[in-house]
Amino acid sequence: MNELIEDSILIKVRDVHFSRGSKLIFDGVDMDIQRGKVTAIMGPSGTGKTTLLKIIGGQLRPSQGSVEVDGSNIHAIRHKELYQLRKKMGMLFQSGALLTDITVFDNVAFPLREHTNLPESMIRSLVLMKLQAVGLRGAFNLMPSELSGGMARRVALARAISLDPMMIMYDEPFTGQDPISMGVLVQLIRLLNDALSLTSIVVSHDVRETCAIADFVYLVSDGKVVGSGTPEELAESDSEWAQQFLLGMPDGPVPFHYSAKPYVQDLIEH
Amino acid sequence: MLNYFQRLGASTLSVLERLGRASIFFANILLSIPSVLIRPRLLFSQMYSVGVLSFSLIVISGLFVGMVLALQGFYTLSDFGAEGMLGVMVAASLVRELGPVVAALLFAGRAGSALTAEIGLMKATEQLSGMEMMAVDPVARIVAPRFLAGLISMPILATIFSAVGIMGGYFIGVGLLGIDEGGYWSQMQAKIDFNIDIINGLIKSVVFGWVVTWIAVFEGHDAIPTSDGVSRATTRTVVHSAFAILALDFILTALMFGDI
Numbered sequence: 378m379n380e381l382i383e384d385s386i387l388i389k390v391r392d393v394h395f396s397r398g399s400k401l402i403f404d405g406v407d408m409d410i411q412r413g414k415v416t417a418i419m420g421p422s423g424t425g426k427t428t429l430l431k432i433i434g435g436q437l438r439p440s441q442g443s444v445e446v447d448g449s450n451i452h453a454i455r456h457k458e459l460y461q462l463r464k465k466m467g468m469l470f471q472s473g474a475l476l477t478d479i480t481v482f483d484n485v486a487f488p489l490r491e492h493t494n495l496p497e498s499m500i501r502s503l504v505l506m507k508l509q510a511v512g513l514r515g516a517f518n519l520m521p522s523e524l525s526g527g528m529a530r531r532v533a534l535a536r537a538i539s540l541d542p543m544m545i546m547y548d549e550p551f552t553g554q555d556p557i558s559m560g561v562l563v564q565l566i567r568l569l570n571d572a573l574s575l576t577s578i579v580v581s582h583d584v585r586e587t588c589a590i591a592d593f594v595y596l597v598s599d600g601k602v603v604g605s606g607t608p609e610e611l612a613e614s615d616s617e618w619a620q621q622f623l624l625g626m627p628d629g630p631v632p633f634h635y636s637a638k639p640y641v642q643d644l645i646e647h
Numbered sequence: 648m649l650n651y652f653q654r655l656g657a658s659t660l661s662v663l664e665r666l667g668r669a670s671i672f673f674a675n676i677l678l679s680i681p682s683v684l685i686r687p688r689l690l691f692s693q694m695y696s697v698g699v700l701s702f703s704l705i706v707i708s709g710l711f712v713g714m715v716l717a718l719q720g721f722y723t724l725s726d727f728g729a730e731g732m733l734g735v736m737v738a739a740s741l742v743r744e745l746g747p748v749v750a751a752l753l754f755a756g757r758a759g760s761a762l763t764a765e766i767g768l769m770k771a772t773e774q775l776s777g778m779e780m781m782a783v784d785p786v787a788r789i790v791a792p793r794f795l796a797g798l799i800s801m802p803i804l805a806t807i808f809s810a811v812g813i814m815g816g817y818f819i820g821v822g823l824l825g826i827d828e829g830g831y832w833s834q835m836q837a838k839i840d841f842n843i844d845i846i847n848g849l850i851k852s853v854v855f856g857w858v859v860t861w862i863a864v865f866e867g868h869d870a871i872p873t874s875d876g877v878s879r880a881t882t883r884t885v886v887h888s889a890f891a892i893l894a895l896d897f898i899l900t901a902l903m904f905g906d907i
């Protein structure tokens with residue numbers, strides 16, 4: 378990766394350590410997110426993928442190490458600059474995180490109304506375009522409580538692109554999607570990335586779908602990056618981590634169980 | 648024994664730590680108030696849900712409290728042949744004490760708990776996080792307008808409470824118990840002092856409005872983001888508000904009326 382010029386890297390994650398209470402979640406993570414590419418971050422449930430996105434977004438602060446986004450250290454800049462930078466960072470939350478007291482239309486319009494002085498007619502056109510892109514223009518009038526989980530996530534995607542950001546972080550965009558909308562979403566992520574020259578980070582468990590659109594993949598487990606490369610490189614690598622995760626095998630270096638004392642001991646203790 | 652002191656120390660520390668966080672939070676709210684004032688639409692819609700929706704509760708309660716005051720006061724005053732003072736007694740009790748205190752207690756139960764639950768649920772469903780990532784500061788967009796709305800609504804509600812209570816006293820005293828109508832009003836006008844009674848009552852209601860709304864928005868923003876966490880936070884808002892109102896009422900009363 379050394380041959381790439383520095384500038385082509387949008388996000389540099391360097392030696393990031395992070396703990397929740399006494400539980401160490403990251404133990405020195407390094408990543409480079411290339412500009413204009415789709416980078417996937419995969420790993421077992423509970424390894425801290427959501428946490429990593431929140432660290433990149435400046436919502437959580439690592440205990441050690443740094444994250445540089447577009448040339449600025451996100452945890453060292455001032456509050457104002459952080460907010461300026463966030464206007465250029467879209468994020469799709471795992472839960473959608475739609476505002477529940479306003480309609481789908483108003484949710485997508487929310488960032489536009491907060492950050493621009495566009496006339497209402499222009500906002501309307503923009504919002505309808507974004508909703509059209511995710512196939513939910515007809516749902517503009519619904520309240521978030523009237524959406525299914527998958528629909529809510531697509532509305533959240535429309536909202537995340539409403540300010541035309543330079544990058545989008547997708548947290549589990551595929552969960553809860555039926556095969557058709559899943560296929561559409563997969564294509565959409567790739568399409569948006571290329572058409573708007575975005576940079577995308579996709580966090581997902583869906584190995585096949587994600588590998589189909591990712592330019593580069595990081596495998597995270599146990600607080601560390603345990604594998605990285607293009608999907609092809611990973612598929613061919615003989616790393617046990619990569620093989621177990623990509624093929625979905627229950628046994629291997631990634632334990633299925635949350636760390637615990639021995640099962641038998643736990644059962645006989647009482 | 649050592650254990651006891653240890654626990655006492657730990658809980659004192661955690662209370663102090665919470666107070667510290669609440670104070671920083673309050674400072675952040677103050678810093679965001681200018682941004683609310685340039686967008687008053689947010690403030691108005693919050694004044695509707697915080698203030699206007701408490702209106703009927705305040706009116707009905709005020710009416711009953713005034714009527715009870717008149718009934719109780721009449722039997723005591725008539726022992727001394729002082730029924731003519733009924734208007735003064737009702738008005739003074741309401742304006743100085745019951746108006747601000749009871750309205751604030753009701754306000755904490757009606758609006759404070761709703762504020763905590765709303766903000767807590769927004770946190771639990773990641774709406775606040777989502778807003779942060781859209782570069783919208785939740786303290787400025789969500790918390791500050793609600794805080795300001797509470798601060799403004801409370802004195803108005805307390806004033807309405809007292810006014811309606813005085814009317815309730817009038818219905819009972821003049822209408823039911825037959826005391827002199829002119830006396831009810833004129834004694835009240837003569838004896839209730841604008842500075843001592845009305846201004847001090849208003850100051851109380853402003854202080855109560857501040858403390859209740861502060862507790863409510865802080866508890867919501869600080870809630871553990873689960874349904875259990877939000878329900879505990881809501882309970883804490885009501886309980887802590889009640890304590891704060893009664894304790895502050897004692898302090899303010901001692902300061903305002905202690906030497907009269």
Ligand SMILES: Nc1ncnc2c1ncn2[C@@H]1O[C@H](COP(=O)(O)OP(=O)(O)OP(=O)(O)O)[C@@H](O)[C@H]1O
Nearest residue numbers: 397398402421422423424425426427428429471549
């Ligand atoms: N608010 C919190 N307080 C304490 N621990 C937390 C909190 N949020 C997450 N954790 C812990 O941090 C770890 C990482 O959580 P995170 O949500 O980042 O996982 P994830 O990789 O996104 O998982 P999934 O794929 O299931 O979404 C988990 O083990 C969880 O127990």
Ligand SMILES: [Mg+2]
Nearest residue numbers: 426427471548
């Ligand atoms: Mg997650």
